[in-house]
Amino acid sequence: MILFINACVRKKSRTLRLANKLLCKLEDDVKEVRLEEVEFPVFNEEFIILRDELEAKGNYDHEIFDLARDFAKADTIVIAAPYYDLSFPAMLKQYFEQINILGLTFTYSESGIPKGLCKAKYLYYVTTAGGYIISEEYGFGYVKALANTFYGIEDVRQIKAEGLDIAGADVEGILKNVSFE
Ligand SMILES: Cc1cc2nc3c(=O)[nH]c(=O)nc-3n(C[C@H](O)[C@H](O)[C@H](O)COP(=O)(O)O)c2cc1C
Structure with missing residues (x-):
């Protein structure tokens, strides 16, 4: 199962077009999470306390872990996110x-290294x-660091198109030439 995390918002999203092309190439069942439809809880102290208590009890059936459970069990992750x-x-x-749930998507070794x-x-x-x-540091680089360090996903690939809003850009040509390797 491919978990498709869709952070695109525009009806004519170019990022979504590329992601859909990739999903076709990957040929597997897709479960989509449309992030604009997710009602994220306020990440305040109350929420952290609730989460810590559930984690301590190993109670991962609670609905606040639904997204994490799906992420942990997916065979492939596809994230679509405009820059x-x-x-x-x-x-x-x-x-x-x-x-990022301790005991579900990652754990720590005895020496404190995430696994x-x-x-x-x-x-x-x-x-x-x-x-x-x-700089890739704040986009792809950050996601790659999370995947490698926390989630244990070693093979992390970026598929990108740049310069789409530059005056005179051949948008269709740029999108057509994107490498999916
Ligand atoms: C809120 C916002 C912030 C953006 N910031 C940048 C940016 O920092 N650098 C850049 O090159 N383009 C930036 N853009 C342009 C988008 O990266 C570009 O239009 C992208 O292709 C949008 O993806 P979409 O077609 O999937 O919606 C921004 C666009 C929006 C709406």
């Missing part, structure tokens, strides 16, 4: 806050930028 403010839409960060508990072998990060991706 916003040198990074990605804030709702994707909210999503990560909900799935992944997720099944997925591949994570694809699909993005498009109006200009150019200045």
